[in-house]
Amino acid sequence: MDIEAFRKAGYQAIDRICDYYATMQDRPVVSQVQPGYLLETLPESAPEHGEKFEEIADDFQKLILPGITHWQHPNFYAYFPTANSFEGLLGDLYSSSVANPTFSWLASPACTELEQVVMDWSAKLFGLGDRFLCKSKVGGGVIQTTASEGAVVVCVAARARYMKMNPSAKLEDLVIYTTTQTHSLGTKAGLILGLDVRALEVKAEDEYALRGSTLKEVLEADLARGKRPFVVLATVGTTSSGAIDELEEIGEVLRDHPSIWYHVDSAWAGVAFACPEFRSVGKLDAINKYADSFCTNFHKWGLVNFDASALWVTDRTYLTDALDVTPEFLRTKQHDAGLVVDYRNWHLGLGRRFRSLKVWFVLRSYGVEGFQKHIRKGIEANKHFVALVKKSPEFELVTTPILALTVFRLALPTSAADGGLPAVNDLNRKLYARLMEHSDKLYLTQTMLNDVFCLRFAIGAQRTEVAHIDQAWKLVKANGQAVLQELERN
Amino acid sequence: MDIEAFRKAGYQAIDRICDYYATMQDRPVVSQVQPGYLLETLPESAPEHGEKFEEIADDFQKLILPGITHWQHPNFYAYFPTANSFEGLLGDLYSSSVANPTFSWLASPACTELEQVVMDWSAKLFGLGDRFLCKSKVGGGVIQTTASEGAVVVCVAARARYMKMNPSAKLEDLVIYTTTQTHSLGTKAGLILGLDVRALEVKAEDEYALRGSTLKEVLEADLARGKRPFVVLATVGTTSSGAIDELEEIGEVLRDHPSIWYHVDSAWAGVAFACPEFRSVGKLDAINKYADSFCTNFHKWGLVNFDASALWVTDRTYLTDALDVTPEFLRTKQHDAGLVVDYRNWHLGLGRRFRSLKVWFVLRSYGVEGFQKHIRKGIEANKHFVALVKKSPEFELVTTPILALTVFRLALPTSAADGGLPAVNDLNRKLYARLMEHSDKLYLTQTMLNDVFCLRFAIGAQRTEVAHIDQAWKLVKANGQAVLQELERN
Numbered sequence: 017m018d019i020e021a022f023r024k025a026g027y028q029a030i031d032r033i034c035d036y037y038a039t040m041q042d043r044p045v046v047s048q049v050q051p052g053y054l055l056e057t058l059p060e061s062a063p064e065h066g067e068k069f070e071e072i073a074d075d076f077q078k079l080i081l082p083g084i085t086h087w088q089h090p091n092f093y094a095y096f097p098t099a100n101s102f103e104g105l106l107g108d109l110y111s112s113s114v115a116n117p118t119f120s121w122l123a124s125p126a127c128t129e130l131e132q133v134v135m136d137w138s139a140k141l142f143g144l145g146d147r148f149l150c151k152s153k154v155g156g157g158v159i160q161t162t163a164s165e166g167a168v169v170v171c172v173a174a175r176a177r178y179m180k181m182n183p184s185a186k187l188e189d190l191v192i193y194t195t196t197q198t199h200s201l202g203t204k205a206g207l208i209l210g211l212d213v214r215a216l217e218v219k220a221e222d223e224y225a226l227r228g229s230t231l232k233e234v235l236e237a238d239l240a241r242g243k244r245p246f247v248v249l250a251t252v253g254t255t256s257s258g259a260i261d262e263l264e265e266i267g268e269v270l271r272d273h274p275s276i277w278y279h280v281d282s283a284w285a286g287v288a289f290a291c292p293e294f295r296s297v298g299k300l301d302a303i304n305k306y307a308d309s310f311c312t313n314f315h316k317w318g319l320v321n322f323d324a325s326a327l328w329v330t331d332r333t334y335l336t337d338a339l340d341v342t343p344e345f346l347r348t349k350q351h352d353a354g355l356v357v358d359y360r361n362w363h364l365g366l367g368r369r370f371r372s373l374k375v376w377f378v379l380r381s382y383g384v385e386g387f388q389k390h391i392r393k394g395i396e397a398n399k400h401f402v403a404l405v406k407k408s409p410e411f412e413l414v415t416t417p418i419l420a421l422t423v424f425r426l427a428l429p430t431s432a433a434d435g436g437l438p439a440v441n442d443l444n445r446k447l448y449a450r451l452m453e454h455s456d457k458l459y460l461t462q463t464m465l466n467d468v469f470c471l472r473f474a475i476g477a478q479r480t481e482v483a484h485i486d487q488a489w490k491l492v493k494a495n496g497q498a499v500l501q502e503l504e505r506n
Numbered sequence: 507m508d509i510e511a512f513r514k515a516g517y518q519a520i521d522r523i524c525d526y527y528a529t530m531q532d533r534p535v536v537s538q539v540q541p542g543y544l545l546e547t548l549p550e551s552a553p554e555h556g557e558k559f560e561e562i563a564d565d566f567q568k569l570i571l572p573g574i575t576h577w578q579h580p581n582f583y584a585y586f587p588t589a590n591s592f593e594g595l596l597g598d599l600y601s602s603s604v605a606n607p608t609f610s611w612l613a614s615p616a617c618t619e620l621e622q623v624v625m626d627w628s629a630k631l632f633g634l635g636d637r638f639l640c641k642s643k644v645g646g647g648v649i650q651t652t653a654s655e656g657a658v659v660v661c662v663a664a665r666a667r668y669m670k671m672n673p674s675a676k677l678e679d680l681v682i683y684t685t686t687q688t689h690s691l692g693t694k695a696g697l698i699l700g701l702d703v704r705a706l707e708v709k710a711e712d713e714y715a716l717r718g719s720t721l722k723e724v725l726e727a728d729l730a731r732g733k734r735p736f737v738v739l740a741t742v743g744t745t746s747s748g749a750i751d752e753l754e755e756i757g758e759v760l761r762d763h764p765s766i767w768y769h770v771d772s773a774w775a776g777v778a779f780a781c782p783e784f785r786s787v788g789k790l791d792a793i794n795k796y797a798d799s800f801c802t803n804f805h806k807w808g809l810v811n812f813d814a815s816a817l818w819v820t821d822r823t824y825l826t827d828a829l830d831v832t833p834e835f836l837r838t839k840q841h842d843a844g845l846v847v848d849y850r851n852w853h854l855g856l857g858r859r860f861r862s863l864k865v866w867f868v869l870r871s872y873g874v875e876g877f878q879k880h881i882r883k884g885i886e887a888n889k890h891f892v893a894l895v896k897k898s899p900e901f902e903l904v905t906t907p908i909l910a911l912t913v914f915r916l917a918l919p920t921s922a923a924d925g926g927l928p929a930v931n932d933l934n935r936k937l938y939a940r941l942m943e944h945s946d947k948l949y950l951t952q953t954m955l956n957d958v959f960c961l962r963f964a965i966g967a968q969r970t971e972v973a974h975i976d977q978a979w980k981l982v983k984a985n986g987q988a989v990l991q992e993l994e995r996n
Contacts, residue, residue, distance in 0.1 A: 017591070017592040017593055017871065019524045019527055019528055019592075020524075021592070022520075022523075022524060022527075022592040022595075022596075023520055023521065023524050025592070025596055026520030026523070026524075026596065026599075027517060027520060029596055029599050029600060029603075030512075030513055030516030030517060030519075030520065031513065032600075033512075033516070033599075033600075033603040034509045034510075034512060034513050034516075036603060036604075037509055037512075038509055046612070047612075047614060047615050047616070049615050049616075051611065051615070051840055051845040051846045052619070052845075053615060053619070054615065054616060054619035054620060054623065055619050055622060055623060058620075058623045060626065060627075060630075060641075061626075061627055061630050061631075062627040062628075062630070062631055062869040062870070062873065062874055062877075063869075063870060063873045063874070064873055064874050064875055065873040065874075065875055065876075066870070066871050066872050066873035066875065066876045067870045067871065067873065069593065069596075069867075069871055072593075072866075072867055072870050072871060073596075076600055076863075079616075080600075080616045080620065080863070081604075081616075082616070083614065083615040083616025083617075083619065083620075084604050084606065084614050084616050084617075085606065085612065085613055085614045085615075086604070087604075087605055087606055087607070088604075088605060098605050098606075098607060099605070100602075100603075100605035101507070102507040102509075102511070102512040102515070103507055103559065103562075105512075105602050105603060106512075106515055106516065106519055106559075106563075108598070108599075108602045109516075109519050109523075109598075109599055109602070110519060110522075110523075110566055110570075112590075112595050112598045112599070112811055113519075113523040113526060113590075113595060114526075114571075114574050114576070114577075114578075115577055115578060115588050115589070115590035115811055115812055116574065116575065116577055116588075116812075117577070117588060117812055121541065122536065122537075122575065123575055123577075124537060124573065124574050124575045125537050125539050125541070125543060125544070125573040125574075125575075126537070126539075126544060126569075126570045126571075126572075126573025126574050127573075127574075129542070129543065129544035129545050129573065130544060130548075130570065130573075132545060133544065133545060133548045136550065136551075137550075137551055137552040138552075140550075140551050140552070141551075141552055151550075161651065161855055161857075161858075162855040162856055162857050162858075163856075164854065164855040164856045164857075165854060165855050168698070168854060172697070172698050172700075175700055176700075179700075186676070186677075186678060187676075187677040187678060187700055188676060188677060188678075199856075200831040200832075200833050200836070200856060201856065203831050204829065204831050204854075204856070207662070207828060207829055207830075207831070208658070208662050208698075208699075208829070208854060209698075209699060209700065210662075210665055210666075210669075210677055210699065210700075255833075256834075315857075321602055321605055322605055322606075322607055322857060322859065323857065323859060338697060339694065339697055339698070340697075341690040341693050341694050341697070342690075343690050343745075344746075344952060344953050344954040346690070347952075349942075350541055355541040355542075356541045364654065364655060364658060364694075364698060364854065365651055365652040365654040365655050366652055366653075366654045366689075366690060366691065366694070367651075367652050367654075367805075367812060367813065368651075368652075369812065369813060373566075373570070376562075377559075377562055379552040379553075380552070380553060380556070380557045380562050381507065381556050381557065381559055381562060382556050383552065383553045383554055383555040383556035383557065384552055384553070384554050384555075385554055385555055385556065386555075386556045387552075452839075462834060462837075463834050464834045
């Protein structure tokens with residue numbers, strides 16, 4: 017394909033992307049294909065001779081789009097929203113065009129320096145303290161692919177710091193602390209690093225937040241039996257219910273244990289710190305006071321397309337001490353002179369995409385004001401949803417709604433009250449199964465809070481308006497009522 | 507930005523990317539900016555109010571492009587080529603438009619199934635045996651971000667398998683085997699996992715390839731002192747000199763050690779297996795006979811844009827046993843029924859980009875034939891370069907050129923022969939420093955082969971023609987002669 021053919025195919029791609037977004041609402045939210053639909057359709061080997069690009073582009077429409085679950089659909093309420101602003105999309109396109117692996121400053125100065133700039137901009141946007149800024153020359157931010165990768169990076173740095181302070185420690189004794197509500201990133205970090213993970217208990221009465229007292233008790237018991245907790249992965253806004261760990265209490269406990277790293281994961285909720293009115297609910301002060309690192313994903317609720325997970329540390333040398341590789345062929349005079357940041361030593365891989373560009377495009381296009389407006393819109397929409405749930409006697413909230421997330425369920429009718437938890441769980445599993453039969457119309461996910469089965473309703477997609485929520489609620493309510501009628505009939 | 511504004515900005519982006527490639531040749535290969543150029547230019551905080559996209563797009567041209575090192579420039583001979591075909595770029599664009607994290611089959615069936623399809627296509631393209639195919643339901647391929655990430659994944663799987671077979675092993679005793687010529691991915695995997703890495707010696711007389719005898723000797727000594735090597739990271743085409751480890755010999759040694767995982771990294775060279783005539787030099791038969799896993803990067807010489815690192819394993823359960831995380835909110839009925847692949851359990855993160863699309867676009871557009879033509883063009887161009895070196899008495903080859911990579915240096919004139927290695931290294935450091943002063947005209951990198959300082963000339967970028975190589979060689983030769991004249995004067 018030469019330049020002119022690319023121009024033609026590029027225009028067509030832009031037009032088709034426009035069509036995709038213009039018709040989004042009429043598409044089934046969740047792909048309705050069956051397992052194997054594509055495996056059985058495509059040939060078993062690459063073609064011997066090249067095919068026309070027009071045909072390939074047409075096949076994207078014919079074969080791929082039907083197998084896509086539309087995460088940008090206004091009625092996508094599952095997991096968390098996945099950002100895909102047009103501005104971010106254009107950032108990705110320009111970034112792809114220069115194809116830089118950006119592993120050292122010289123590999124492309126713009127990529128490295130822009131990352132430093134936008135990570136400082138973002139730190140300020142979210143109200144993070146000066147010690148997290150690149151400008152501080154001590155701390156700094158870096159864009160990771162995902163919060164899971166960020167958690168591994170943090171655990172690697174934490175382990176290195178711990179081993180330096182406790183050289184006789186055995187890897188077998190190291191423990192990563194999470195809670196039973198921590199995202200799978202905690203378990204996965206343990207699997208990757210081959211280290212024990214201990215999921216601390218949280219209670220419904222604490223809204224599933226980790227308390228300092230629980231941490232203190234487990235920590236003392238673990239230390240007494242020779243275990244060596246070296247990192248606490250706390251959460252602001254758990255996936256299941258948006259729980260916010262008691263960061264101040266945790267910080268106070270960890271004050272007596274300076275070799276334990278304190279990470280706060282706020283992959284979903286963190287972007288809400290852009291609005292000063294949500295900083296207190298998210299315990300930003302405690303993050304600024306105590307945390308060694310903080311992570312939030314632009315690519316969830318933060319308008320920047322996947323992948324753009326923002327990670328800040330208060331001391332970059334723990335990353336670079338733990339991860340520095342500089343063989344001869346990667347040496348540059350700027351690195352040797354200590355003049356520049358080489359981001360390869362801040363993450364797991366060597367090469368990395370030029371991700372700061374899309375963050376720059378989004379923050380400049382929206383401005384602080386526009387970013388705040390987007391966050392507030394999601395939170396207002398959730399208030400609307402919460403009001404709908406509260407008005408419906410068949411339903412109840414399971415936890416206090418947080419920001420743009422609501423966890424709810426069908427309430428057990430008084431006539432069936434002796435069924436207890438198994439009965440209400442059963443009722444809600446039935447409701448969820450029914451809703452999944454309408455997955456062309458809406459998509460939400462189930463979760464377990466300790467032993468309580470619940471439904472999650474996650475708002476914040478760019479195209480979700482109040483009217484969509486009303487429409488979604490109608491469907492949830494009608495199916496809930498149908499499940500209750502079934503129960504009465506039996 | 508609404509749909510129509512996106513259409514306008516999208517067309518403009520496409521046009522500007524066309525201009526970028528049309529004017530590529532006139533740009534300095536390596537960015538000529540100084541450290542801090544952008545840090546000092548951009549404001550310290552995000553703007554309060556949104557800015558016009560036109561201005562932001564203009565700033566990409568004005569502020570970002572001057573800070574970009576043009577990896578697509580025809581005179582970029584550093585590191586290895588970084589692919590950026592227009593077809594791959596379009597694949598990335600369509601993929602960005604649907605913004606799917608593709609962590610489970612249901613998250614988007616198309617993303618998962620297309621990855622299975624293109625990984626089987628690619629396995630066949632490269633002549634990998636049936637046991638690497640997804641179709642086998644035992645082995646299979648997965649697209650990782652980088653070969654470094656792939657190496658960590660492999661080491662995690664290898665460690666899990668080893669610990670299962672040797673439950674009493676201590677992490678402190680585990681060892682990752684690499685060679686002194688292995689890419690930084692070996693060292694980095696060790697840093698990340700907190701495990702020892704042992705870089706086995708290789709010799710100039712073996713063209714820096716690992717021999718079975720060296721492995722056997724070290725392995726026996728290590729086992730005797732209680733160490734537990736659990737993975738060998740062998741290489742086909744090292745970064746420094748394209749060395750190809752003696753895979754058959756290594757395989758025979760490892761036959762007696764079934765708990766040691768055998769990984770072959772061929773990040774750069776592996777795509778050459780698309781041409782049957784290069785399968786023997788790359789020891790494909792031994793890979794098919796012995797290896798547990800194999801990795802090659804489409805995003806280097808393989809026409810697909812970064813990131814697209816292809817990793818195959820012969821037994822996928824070692825990945826999924828080691829990395830499976832399936833909390834309640836990630837459960838789907840298709841997963842529970844064992845009907846589908848959930849790629850989140852084949853890599854480090856949870857979410858992942860829809861990368862198979864660009865591989866599909868490229869393989870269909872080029873066909874096997876077009877892919878082979880591209881590889882052969884690079885190898886032919888390298889033959890041309892080698893002839894130029896051989897014709898110039900001032901220069902010598904340091905190793906036998908491999909595929910599209912040549913390692914060479916200025917030869918020490920007989921008049922200065924008693925200076926020995928320090929003198930010739932000094933001469934070549936001077937040459938390299940001079941060439942870096944012409945980094946607007948060409949970019950190549952230095953390396954050390956044991957204690958020999960050399961220059962690397964890596965060919966294979968899509969836009970490099972013989973004329974560019976002639977032009978580059980002129981500059982290298984003139985500067986080499988200037989360095990020699992200086993030597994004579996002193």
